[in-house]
Amino acid sequence: MAARKVPVKPILDTLAHMYPDAKCALNHTTPFELLIATMLSAQCTDARVNIVTARIFPTHNRPEHFTPHTPEEIGEMIRDCGLWQSKAKNIHATCRLLLDKHGGEVPATMEELVALPGVGRKTANVVLSNAFGVPAIAVDTHVFRVSNRLGLADADTPEKTEEQLMKKIPRELWSQAHHWIIHHGRQICDARKPKCSECPLREHCKFGRKTCKPASQ
Numbered sequence: 734m735a736a737r738k739v740p741v742k743p744i745l746d747t748l749a750h751m752y753p754d755a756k757c758a759l760n761h762t763t764p765f766e767l768l769i770a771t772m773l774s775a776q777c778t779d780a781r782v783n784i785v786t787a788r789i790f791p792t793h794n795r796p797e798h799f800t801p802h803t804p805e806e807i808g809e810m811i812r813d814c815g816l817w818q819s820k821a822k823n824i825h826a827t828c829r830l831l832l833d834k835h836g837g838e839v840p841a842t843m844e845e846l847v848a849l850p851g852v853g854r855k856t857a858n859v860v861l862s863n864a865f866g867v868p869a870i871a872v873d874t875h876v877f878r879v880s881n882r883l884g885l886a887d888a889d890t891p892e893k894t895e896e897q898l899m900k901k902i903p904r905e906l907w908s909q910a911h912h913w914i915i916h917h918g919r920q921i922c923d924a925r926k927p928k929c930s931e932c933p934l935r936e937h938c939k940f941g942r943k944t945c946k947p948a949s950q
C-alpha cells in the first residue's frame with residue numbers, strides 16, 4: 734500500500750491560523766543578546782532566561798563586557814539557568830573568540846556560528862533566522878517531537894529532522910514554521926500528554942490519527 738502523502742500545506746495553513754503572532758520568545762535587542770539568550774536556553778525555560786537576561790543585559794550586552802570576568806564570575810550571573818557552569822565557560826570562550834576573530838560582532842553564517850564554543854546548529858539557526866532574517870529551521874525539543882509526530886519528518890536526530898523539514902516546507906516559511914511548531918508543542922502537543930482530542934491538526938497528524946479519537950466520538 735502506498736504511503737499516505739503528508740498534507741504539508743493543510744498543516745502549515747492550520748498552524749498559521751492558530752499562531753498568527755508566533756515569534757521568538759527570548760527577549761533581545763541585538764544579535765549578541767540573542768546569541769547569549771539562546772546559549773542560556775538549553776534545558777531552561779525561555780521565561781527563566783528572560784528573567785536572567787533582564788538582570789544582566791543592562792550592564793553586559795557586548796562581548797567585551799563578559800571577557801574581563803572569569804567563567805566562575807559569569808557563572809554567578811547566570812546561576813538560575815540549568816547547566817550554568819558549562820554555559821559560563823562557553824559564554825566566556827565565545828566572547829573571547831568574537832573579539833579575536835569577528836571584531837566583537839556576531840557572524841551571520843552557519844559555519845562561523847557553529848565554530849563558537851557552545852553553539853550548535855540549533856542555536857545558530859535561531860540567531861540566523863531571528864537576528865539576521867536568514868530563512869532557517871532551528872530544531873529544538875518541541876520542533877523535533879511535533880514535526881515527527883505530525884509526519885512532517887520521520888527522523889531520529891534533530892539534524893535529519895531539520896534536513897527533512899527544509900525539503901517539505903517552502904523556504905520562505907522556514908523561520909515562521911519553526912515558531913508555529915514550537916508554539917504548538919508548548920500549547921497542545923505536550924511531550925507526555927499531547928491533547929490530540931482537541932488538536933485542530935489531528936486529522937492531518939500521523940500520531941494523532943493512530944492514537945486519539947476526536948472529542949466528539
Ligand code: SF4
Pocket residue numbers: 879882883921922923927928929930932933934935936938939940941942945
Ligand atoms: S494530533 Fe496529537 S500528536 Fe498530532 S499534533 Fe496534535 S496534539 Fe500533537
